[in-house]
Every structure is written in C-alpha cells, then in structure tokens.
Amino acid sequence: MGRETALLAADRGAHVVVADKDVAAAQAVAAEVQKIGGKEAAIAVAIDIRKRESILQALRETASTYGGLDIIVNTAAVFPSSPDGQITDAQWGLTLDINVTANHRLVEGASKIFREQDLAATVVLVSSANAVVPKRGSEAYDVSKAAVNHLVREFAISLAPKVRVNGISPATVVKGSTMFPRDRVIASLGKYSIPFGQAASDEDLRSLLADFYAERTLTHQPIDPKDCAAAILFLAGPSPVVQPVIYSRWMEAWWRHFFDRLRSSRSQLNCSRVGKRQWSQRKTGRLLSRSIWARRAAV
Ligand SMILES: NC(=O)c1ccc[n+]([C@@H]2O[C@H](COP(=O)([O-])OP(=O)(O)OC[C@H]3O[C@@H](n4cnc5c(N)ncnc54)[C@H](O)[C@@H]3O)[C@@H](O)[C@H]2O)c1
DSSP: OHHHHHHHHHHTTOOEEEEESSHHHHHHHHHHHHHHHOGGGEEEEEOOTTOHHHHHHHHHHHHHHHSOOOEEEEOOOOOOOOTTSOOOHHHHHHHHIIIIIHHHHHHHHHHHHHHHHTSOEEEEEEOOGGGTSOOTTOHHHHHHHHHHHHHHHHHHHHHTTTEEEEEEOOOOOOTTOTTOOHHHHHHHHHHTTOOOOTTSOHHHHHHHHHHHHHHHSSSOOOOOHHHHHHHHHHHHSSOTTOOSOEEOGGGHHHHHHHHHHHHHTGGGGGOSHHHHHHHHHHHHTOOOTTSGGGGOOBO
C-alpha cells in the first residue's frame, strides 16, 4: 500500500520520502519513484517508528532534502500471528506500540514542522475495516485499529485548522502485502473451512484466500492496493471540502465504482487549481521547484 501510494504521488508530481525499517525495500521503492519523477523525486530513509529519535531523524532528512513537509502518510503496521492462532503478551504490546502509539509519535514529531511552516498540510493514517468489524483471532490488531480511528479524530481536532487529518479503513488487501505470511493464511483458510493442500505454494494459498475475501465484497472483486493509494491521496490532496472522515468497508462498492471512473479520467484527481497547474507543468516539462506542491513529501 505504501509503495502504490508513493508511485501514485510521484505520478502526480510529488517529491516522496520512502521511509521504512526495511531499508532495502524503501530503496527499491524510491528507485521506482525516481523512474517516474526523475532522480530528485525521491529519497529512501531508514525509520523505526517505534523510536522517537528515528522518526525525528527521518523528518529532519525530509526537511533538509525538500525544504519542508506537506503530507504524511503512514501505512506501517503489524498483524501478529502464530501457527496455533495464540499470541503472546509481547506480541500484544508490539501490535499496540507499532499500530497506535507509533502513529502518535510520528504525527506529533511532524506537527512541530507543520507549526514552523505555518502552511496547509495533511496527514493520512491507515486503519482497517477490522476497527469496526470484530473478528475471531485478531483481537490485538482489531483493537489497535479501533484506537487508530479515534487517534485520527483526536489529531483532526488538535491540528485543525491548518492540518487536515484523515484515515482510511480498507478491507482485506492480500495483493502485495507482507501481512499475509503462510501461517496467517493457513490459519484463515482453516477458520473459514476453505480446503487447501499442505503442499500448495505460498502464492497459491494467498490467491485462494484473496478469492474468498473478494467473494465477500459487494463487488466480488479483490481490493487492489492501488485503490487504497487513490483514496489516501484523495484525502491528502488539497480539497478543502474533505473533513475528518474514516472511509470504511460499507463504502467499498461505492469507492470501487468511483475509482474506476477516476482511473479512466485521471485529470479529475488533480481537481484543484494547483493540481491542474502542476499536471500541465509536468506535461510540458517545466520546473516545479517553486510551487508549494512540488515540495510535497510523504513519509
Ligand atoms: N493488507 C490488508 O489486508 C490490510 C487491510 C486493512 C488495513 N491494512 C492496513 O494497511 C496498512 C498497510 O498494509 P500493507 O498490507 O501494505 O502492509 P505491509 O506489511 O505490506 O507493509 C507494512 C510496512 O510497514 C513496515 N514496518 C513495520 N514495522 C515498522 C516499524 N516499526 N517502523 C517502520 N516501518 C515498519 C514494514 O517493513 C512494511 O514495509 C497497514 O496499516 C495495515 O494495517 C491492511
């Protein structure tokens, strides 16, 4: 989801800071972004959002490279799993720390830069449909995401009016996610009584589960991380009409229809005056460096 968001942001002219504790993965995504937006369009930084100093260092690198920070998107989270479905106290603690408290640390760190800039900025945190739909066997994750929903509301109040804070709550997105290791997939297939062969490859098991989840949606289509990226950047964009919201599963069918239409007419996504100008500048190859939106950087 983070990768797709970075690529889509670059496609729209943003400078992107790809930050992950997996530095090699961040560098690979930054290289993909550079192919879209040029050498200066992206940097990769190491970050461990469990550590305040690591967050501050990544923010300092962002500000010193691009001169500021206009958008923060956080997709980092963990889903604790184990072969027998039982998780330890340590896993509970880790889940709440990464999925909830780290979001607080990150946005709190960024808000100092936002205050100094005194410019409009946006934050998008990623929650989950599980925040409102309880499921057997994922209590720690579900509770953490319910807390993220409320954290979005808290930040929306405390950072208003200059900074808009929103969240998205996707349903299951198997494609491209590292959150579906074999043991979790097998536990889920077992939970839903879906027959599978023990010798099946990881990829075959993941597709089996993805097909099952797709059938449960109103559209019977698997959710693509590109859909989530489009929703994230819609909320991160300059539209002043978007007030704090958490888009959740019940809107899934509507969103899919909406994004299909947006994909076929990309200019609608650049619907602000600044966005349109930026898009036409990209088209004509003119420099963007003087525009505020050209300084956009997503962590
Ligand atoms: N995939 C799904 O089915 C699904 C459904 C609903 C919500 N979500 C949420 O969407 C977001 C993105 O999910 P995804 O499937 O892209 O996940 P992913 O596992 O593919 O990516 C998460 C990234 O977070 C990074 N990360 C983990 N701990 C970190 C830390 N301490 N510091 C820095 N980086 C760290 C990982 O290295 C990884 O690159 C998550 O918040 C997830 O909870 C996912």
